[in-house]
Amino acid sequence: MSLSQLARSIKESPTLKLNETAAILREKGEPVIHLGGGEPKSKAPIDAVVNCATQLNTGDIKYAPADGLPALKKAVIRYTEEHYNKLVGPDNIVCSSGAKQSIMNALYAILDPKDEVIFPAPYWVSYPEMVKLAGGVPIIVTPEDGTFHPTIKEIAEMIGSYTKAVIINSPNNPCGVMYSRDFIAELVQLCEKKSIYLIMDDLYNRLVFDGKTAPNCFEFVTDQTDRSKLILVQGVSKMYAMTGFRIGWAVTNPELAEAMGNIQSHQTSGPATPSQWAAVGALNGVQSSIESLKLTLENNRNVMVERLQSFDGVKVTKPDGTFYCFPDFSAYMKESQKLAQFLLEKVRVVTVPGKEFGMEGHLRLSFCGTIKDTMDALERMKWALDPNSPNELYLAERRLVRDWL
Numbered sequence: 541m542s543l544s545q546l547a548r549s550i551k552e553s554p555t556l557k558l559n560e561t562a563a564i565l566r567e568k569g570e571p572v573i574h575l576g577g578g579e580p581k582s583k584a585p586i587d588a589v590v591n592c593a594t595q596l597n598t599g600d601i602k603y604a605p606a607d608g609l610p611a612l613k614k615a616v617i618r619y620t621e622e623h624y625n626k627l628v629g630p631d632n633i634v635c636s637s638g639a640k641q642s643i644m645n646a647l648y649a650i651l652d653p654k655d656e657v658i659f660p661a662p663y664w665v666s667y668p669e670m671v672k673l674a675g676g677v678p679i680i681v682t683p684e685d686g687t688f689h690p691t692i693k694e695i696a697e698m699i700g701s702y703t704k705a706v707i708i709n710s711p712n713n714p715c716g717v718m719y720s721r722d723f724i725a726e727l728v729q730l731c732e733k734k735s736i737y738l739i740m741d742d743l744y745n746r747l748v749f750d751g752k753t754a755p756n757c758f759e760f761v762t763d764q765t766d767r768s769k770l771i772l773v774q775g776v777s778k779m780y781a782m783t784g785f786r787i788g789w790a791v792t793n794p795e796l797a798e799a800m801g802n803i804q805s806h807q808t809s810g811p812a813t814p815s816q817w818a819a820v821g822a823l824n825g826v827q828s829s830i831e832s833l834k835l836t837l838e839n840n841r842n843v844m845v846e847r848l849q850s851f852d853g854v855k856v857t858k859p860d861g862t863f864y865c866f867p868d869f870s871a872y873m874k875e876s877q878k879l880a881q882f883l884l885e886k887v888r889v890v891t892v893p894g895k896e897f898g899m900e901g902h903l904r905l906s907f908c909g910t911i912k913d914t915m916d917a918l919e920r921m922k923w924a925l926d927p928n929s930p931n932e933l934y935l936a937e938r939r940l941v942r943d944w945l
């Protein structure tokens with residue numbers, strides 16, 4: 541079969557693949573614990589479900605404007621004013637099938653072949669592939685000091701004549717680190733000065749712990765005109781636990797928003813209307829689910845970090861937000877893919893290799909599951925990795941015997 545060069549250059553999403561692997565093993569009755577997941581366990585807010593069901597009950601589900609239902613745009617306008625203190629209009633907004641499509645639309649709309657897009661490591665797995673899909677070249681900045689926080693100097697040094705955009709995801713998937721207010725302020729100014737786009741992927745910005753709040757990128761914008769090259773990406777997937785509804789949006793200047801809407805109109809004709817109504821329900825409804833999700837996640841994070849700190853040699857950075865932790869396991873095994881495979885084979889724990897996020901030696905562990913799963917998984921991992929562990933471990937009825945290390 542002959543496939544295009546593009547198709548051959550794109551890798552499968554490793555996180556979605558892991559979901560599949562976990563589901564297959566579970567079906568076979570294996571006692572799998574999935575720490576590779578990227579979605580909260582909680583249910584969608586009731587206002588989202590009711591709003592969606594009300595629309596479905598009419599049976600009248602038709603095409604909507606390609607860039608989003610007016611009702612959803614109105615809800616996004618209100619959300620942007622309330623949470624970003626930024627007044628925008630319908631012309632600034634494109635609603636899409638998930639934040640993933642919003643980012644993809646933006647890249648299609650701004651990149652010419654060989655244009656470069658800069659983002660720090662560790663990065664969300666999809667960024668390199670998305671940049672390549674849009675014909676661009678991913679440029680990765682790895683913080684030299686061994687932390688997860690790049691400096692402005694490190695970003696600035698990578699900006700060249702082909703640079704079109706910087707993507708920032710804070711708090712960050714996979715490491716949970718939230719970049720500092722000063723960093724975001726300086727980055728907004730740097731991108732303005734260099735006249736390049738800044739894509740702020742704020743998908744996790746409400747899921748921040750320890751009483752902290754995420755910096756608001758709009759606060760630092762000096763170019764208040766319609767030419768501003770800031771692109772804010774948001775969505776309902778994570779904060780409202782609505783991953784399956786597939787609704788995200790971008791807020792940007794009207795010219796770019798129009799271009800992104802045009803691109804989308806030829807790809808999907810816009811997101812599914814029942815999902816858009818669900819998002820309207822979530823955005824306009826009772827907001828308490830976000831706070832309770834945050835509290836649950838914060839508690840899970842504390843448990844995970846505490847347990848990980850008891851592993852000899854594992855280096856843990858306490859996540860500021862999200863539902864991911866990205867410990868350094870290189871003291872046990874340098875190659876993260878091998879380590880993830882080992883943990884899956886020996887103790888049936890699914891993790892995501894750090895290599896997929898541009899950092900070897902680490903594993904991404906999600907703490908969005910139940911506290912029991914988190915504790916059990918870490919106990920299994922410790923048993924598998926610590927040479928001083930007892931010889932046996934019981935997983936429900938199953939007796940595991942150590943035949944390694």
Ligand SMILES: Cc1ncc(COP(=O)(O)O)c(C=O)c1O
Nearest residue numbers: 638639640664709713775777788
């Ligand atoms: C950093 C980041 N951006 C974007 C997305 C895409 O989100 P959505 O489900 O809204 O497409 C994800 C999902 O995992 C993510 O982690």
